Amino acid sequence: MTNKQNGAYYTPNYLAEFILNYISKDFTNIKHLSILEPSVGDGSFVNAFNSTTFSRRVRSFSFTGIEKVKSELKKTINLALSQRKKNTKYSFIRTDFLNFQKKVRKRFFLIVGNPPYIKKNLLTKTQINISEEIFRQANISNIKVRNIWPSFLIKCSELLNDEGILAFVLPSELLQVNFADKIRNYLQENFERIEIFTFNNLLFECKGQDTIILFAFKVHLNPGLYYTNIKDTKQLINESFVLRQNQTIVETNTKWTHHSLNHDELTLIYNIGNRLKVIENFCNSKPGIVTAANHFFIVDKDIEKEYGLSKYCKPIIQKSILVNGSVVFTKEDFEKLIRDGLPTKLLLLSDSHIDSFSNKVSDYLKIGINQKIQERYKCIKRNYWYSIPNIPLISEGFIFKRSHLYPKLLKNEARVLTTDSAYSIYMKENYKMESLIYSFYNSLTLLYAEILGRYYGGGVLELTPNEFKHLPIPYVNISEVNFEGFAKDFKMKHSIEEILQKNDLVILGENLGLSLEEIRKINIIYEKLKNKRLRK
Numbered sequence: 001m002t003n004k005q006n007g008a009y010y011t012p013n014y015l016a017e018f019i020l021n022y023i024s025k026d027f028t029n030i031k032h033l034s035i036l037e038p039s040v041g042d043g044s045f046v047n048a049f050n051s052t053t054f055s056r057r058v059r060s061f062s063f064t065g066i067e068k069v070k071s072e073l074k075k076t077i078n079l080a081l082s083q084r085k086k087n088t089k090y091s092f093i094r095t096d097f098l099n100f101q102k103k104v105r106k107r108f109f110l111i112v113g114n115p116p117y118i119k120k121n122l123l124t125k126t127q128i129n130i131s132e133e134i135f136r137q138a139n140i141s142n143i144k145v146r147n148i149w150p151s152f153l154i155k156c157s158e159l160l161n162d163e164g165i166l167a168f169v170l171p172s173e174l175l176q177v178n179f180a181d182k183i184r185n186y187l188q189e190n191f192e193r194i195e196i197f198t199f200n201n202l203l204f205e206c207k208g209q210d211t212i213i214l215f216a217f218k219v220h221l222n223p224g225l226y227y228t229n230i231k232d233t234k235q236l237i238n239e240s241f242v243l244r245q246n247q248t249i250v251e252t253n254t255k256w257t258h259h260s261l262n263h264d265e266l267t268l269i270y271n272i273g274n275r276l277k278v279i280e281n282f283c284n285s286k287p288g289i290v291t292a293a294n295h296f297f298i299v300d301k302d303i304e305k306e307y308g309l310s311k312y313c314k315p316i317i318q319k320s321i322l323v324n325g326s327v328v329f330t331k332e333d334f335e336k337l338i339r340d341g342l343p344t345k346l347l348l349l350s351d352s353h354i355d356s357f358s359n360k361v362s363d364y365l366k367i368g369i370n371q372k373i374q375e376r377y378k379c380i381k382r383n384y385w386y387s388i389p390n391i392p393l394i395s396e397g398f399i400f401k402r403s404h405l406y407p408k409l410l411k412n413e414a415r416v417l418t419t420d421s422a423y424s425i426y427m428k429e430n431y432k433m434e435s436l437i438y439s440f441y442n443s444l445t446l447l448y449a450e451i452l453g454r455y456y457g458g459g460v461l462e463l464t465p466n467e468f469k470h471l472p473i474p475y476v477n478i479s480e481v482n483f484e485g486f487a488k489d490f491k492m493k494h495s496i497e498e499i500l501q502k503n504d505l506v507i508l509g510e511n512l513g514l515s516l517e518e519i520r521k522i523n524i525i526y527e528k529l530k531n532k533r534l535r536k
Contacts, residue, residue: 010041011114011169016048018236019112019167019213026165026217033058036108036159038097038115038152040065043076045112050083060087064108068096098130098151107161114169115152120145121377127151134158143182147173150183157190157216164218166191172198172210175256176454178464184256193220195243196256197236198229200535210457225250227259229532258451260532265525268518273448276472276512279440282431287465288398288418289346291388292378294318296368298343298419307364313345314391316417320400320408326491327410327437329398334414346417349386391417395424396433402462405534406496407449409440411487423468431475434483439475441490442507443500443519443526448472450529459534474512500526 027033037045046065063080067073073094080090093100120128123145131151135141138154145151149170156166174180175196187194197213226243230236248263249256252270261269279285291297298318304310315334322337323329337344349357357365365386368374374385382389399409400422409425411433418424427433439445452467463471478486493499500523508514508522 011044013044013047014233014237015169015213016044019169020045020048022239023110023112023165023167023215027058030058030109032060032062033110034106034108034161035061035063036111036156037063037065037113038100038111038156039113040067040076040092041072041114043072043079044114046076046080047083049088050080058087060089062089062091065090065092066095066097066100067092068094070094096127098127098134098148098155101159105159108159108164109161110165110167111156111160112167113152113156115149117171118148120147123148138186140182140186143179146179147171149173150180153183153214154186157187160218162218166214166216168214170212170214172212172257173454174214175212178466181253187214187216188225188250191216191218192223193217193226194224195226196228196259197241198227198257198259200229200231210455225256227256229260254451255454257454258529260528261525265521268521269444269447269451269525272444272512272514272518272522273472276474278470279436279473280469281428282436282473282475283428283433284426285399285423285465285469286392287401288420288422288424289316289388289391290378290420291346292376293368293371293373294343294419296371296373297347297388299345299347300341300343301338301345302341303364304345306360308358308360309345309347309364312347312349312361314348314417315344315414316346316419317398317414317422318343318419319421320403323400323408323410324491325493326487327441328487329410329412329414329416331414334416346388347386348388348391349384392424393426396427397425397437398422399425399463399468401464401468402460404459404461406446407440407461407463409437411437423465432477434480435475435477436473438478438483438486438503439473439507441496441499442474442503443522444508445471445473446496446500447522447526447529450526450533455533461533474507476507476511 040046046063049063065073065076067076073092077092080092123131127148128145131145131148132141134151134155135143138158140154153168153170156168160166174183175198193216195215199211224245224247226245228241228243230241235241246259246262248266249259249261252266254261254266298316299309299313304313317323317329317334322342324333334344368386373379379385394415394417395412397409397411398418399407402421425433425436427436448471449461449463452470453461453463455461489502490499504519504523508519509516514522
């Protein structure tokens with residue numbers, strides 16, 4: 001169940017029950033157990049607390065539940081009262097957890113929960129300020145507030161006692177995004193043992209986010225960073241999983257997402273990757289155009305004609321689904337999109353007053369005003385809401401930041417602009433777009449895209465600008481004739497593996513000097529990571 005407005009993605013009962021049963025095995029010689037849940041939601045943990053063997057392992061409990069939504073808190077209180085046990089004392093507080101215990105610092109032995117997932121643009125200024133203060137107090141003040149869940153995680157970690165345990169359901173962002181790197185370091189510095197449970201399937205809908213379980217122990221007889229991947233709920237409920245330690249992933253500072261890679265695999269990847277130049281050595285890249293409202297600022301041929309917008313329009317490609325399976329986006333490809341009636345023209349109006357436009361143009365702008373586009377954050381910051389800033393030069397190529405089976409890097413033969421769904425590419429002196437594209441499609445570079453990028457529910461792979469720039473690439477200079485043959489083969493391929501099998505022999509073998517066995521191992525690692533992302 002979800003309540004997106006409050007960032008609430010409710011924990012399934014079986015998951016709450018597993019978490020409490022699993023943790024309770026670590027309870028030894030504990031007479032009284034203090035528990036905190038910072039966002040009780042619909043009461044799944046309260047229900048699990050009373051319906052599992054958890055509550056029979058300790059003599060007495062105090063359970064503190066925090067929730068800012070009145071209706072949710074009322075449901076949880078009623079649930080607790082209906083299942084009240086003699087050895088349990090409940091305390092429920094209606095407040096934003098970020099405001100909880102600003103002065104009094106009570107400590108808890110166990111903190112469990114499923115923190116809300118709310119992006120920065122939906123947070124209040126007060127919430128952002130408190131989050132920044134939480135990071136400062138934890139000595140990780142050099143990270144920006146991007147979402148509310150890290151604030152919950154850090155604050156709860158600080159509220160644990162010296163032997164405390166934390167168990168959270170979290171988005172997989174913790175494992176892979178750059179801003180969470182410092183949070184991962186914080187966890188390793190403050191907990192002796194960390195256990196990460198990843199899942200083949202989404203536990204519940206979370207805006208396309210994969211979900212993990214984090215168990216963090218302040219003290220433990222067997223310290224370290226441990227991982228396991230759960231294929232299905234049966235494996236979780238039966239506890240038929242194995243936790244494995246992966247010290248190499250810590251030593252190499254690899255994203256925790258890739259815990260399935262062993263020492264030999266990680267060593268091979270980094271030994272080869274460190275020998276190579278990265279993409280930014282060969283080209284400059286920058287994000288595409290931010291319109292603030294694609295549906296309004298990118299028009300189709302009918303709207304263009306109806307409102308007389310032609311002289312203000314420039315050709316643009318809006319998203320990756322509109323390109324074919326080639327490595328060249330041609331004028332013919334673009335013209336087909338126009339014929340198909342797709343939005344392909346970017347409306348570029350100068351910083352002149354609305355009265356200088358024709359009546360038809362003014363009528364079109366009124367449509368935007370009626371839709372309140374002028375009130376959008378990006379538009380408010382402009383001199384004129386309808387005037388899109390920072391229009392770049394036409395690029396030689398572009399790569400879409402999100403992909404599915406493989407990243408899409410294309411030569412911009414149609415000379416179109418791109419939205420911010422892509423990065424525009426401008427080659428540096430003495431390097432060619434054709435050679436960059438050819439060199440990009442090898443198993444090692446695509447493997448690094450899996451390593452450096454992050455993925456979302458449904459198997460979507462995303463590369464940030466910085467991640468794309470730092471992809472290692474064995475650059476091979478090829479002729480225009482050879483590129484034409486490569487482009488033809490690419491367009492006719494049945495799968496990306498056909499291209500990689502051929503390119504690897506030239507790019508990784510002949511050019512880089514890798515043995516067939518090393519290439520085979522790289523192929524295996526790449527397939528392992530890609531299949532994990534695609535849930536195969």
